[in-house]
Amino acid sequence: KHKLIRILHEKSFIDDATRIWRGLRYEQRLGFKLEPVTLKLLKRDIDMLDTISGDRIRYELECILGEEFPEKALRRAEELGALARLHPSLRxxxxxxxxxxxxxxxxxxxxxxxxxxxxxxxxxxxxxxxxxxxxxxxxxxxxxxxxxxxxxxxxxxxxxxxxxxxxxxxxxxxxxxxxxxxxxxxxxxxxxxxxxxxxxxxxxxxxIKPALNGNDLKEMGIAPGPQIKEILNLLREARLDGKVTSKQAEIELVRGWMAERTL
Incomplete structure (x- = not known):
């Protein structure tokens, strides 16, 4: 009825430091508060998070990010030093x-x-x-x-x-x-x-993509190879920038490129 989160014994966070992350998550989800002695012990044992494997920390982080408002637990984690244990540059x-x-x-x-x-x-x-x-x-x-x-x-x-x-x-x-x-x-x-x-x-x-495809280009006489992809990329750019707006315009553009290359 007091809406407090309390650990069972003094070495609870030492035995399993992931309880720190879980405690913060439940505190914020339920709108409870960490009981004063529990809060004091959490601060005392915060460096025990460094003994936990990355896999287990990842699981706790995933749980927090799955909350409706994960920023609440993350903000509390920063206040109490848990977020810095994940990485000191995180805010x-x-x-x-x-x-x-x-x-x-x-x-x-x-x-x-x-x-x-x-x-x-x-x-x-x-x-x-x-x-x-x-x-x-x-x-x-x-x-x-x-x-x-x-x-x-x-x-x-x-x-x-x-x-x-x-x-x-x-x-x-x-x-x-x-x-x-x-x-x-x-x-x-x-x-x-x-x-x-x-x-x-x-x-x-x-x-956005060109109307012409690789087979169309081969039928126009362009040999298979890297140049097919190059021309398709150029056609996409022309489409994106509004230089061509139809399939026929693309054909004419390709013919122009082919003529330039044979000069």
């Missing part, structure tokens, strides 16, 4: 809370929320720090790729914030990255211009 502040809120109101509801939250949590980290976390937590390849992609996209944010890039430039800056990483970047960036360009890519540009 859970008002900015992260806003980003998590944006993620919940996302126009892309089918994206896995845990992966999106993790990408946002790790967004401020350097590539080296992300590499350490991936190794320590033994993240699955798919999840590791998402946060690596998020870091790579972040490196190109200055170009995405360019007020007037060509559509093909936006496409090349984002193509090949996991959609979840791209969405995470749109929530993480402070640039409204970059957000607008990311939305354009997600909603439109990534679906």
């Amino acid at each position: 859970s502040d008002r900015q992260l809370e806003k980003k998590f809120g944006k993620a919940r109101g996302s126009a892309y509801p089918n994206l896995p929320p845990r992966g999106l939250y993790l990408a946002l949590l790790t967004h401020p980290l350097t590539s080296g720090e992300i590499g350490y976390l991936i190794s320590y937590l033994r993240l699955p390849k798919s999840v590791a790729q998402i946060i690596r992609d998020t870091a790579s996209i972040k490196a190109g944010l200055e170009s995405l914030a360019d007020p007037e890039p060509t559509p093909s430039r936006i496409y090349h800056l984002l193509h090949g990255y996991a959609p979840l990483a791209i969405v995470a970047t749109s929530f993480a960036t402070d640039s409204p211009v970059a957000r607008r360009h990311i939305k354009l890519y997600l909603d439109k540009l990534r679906y």
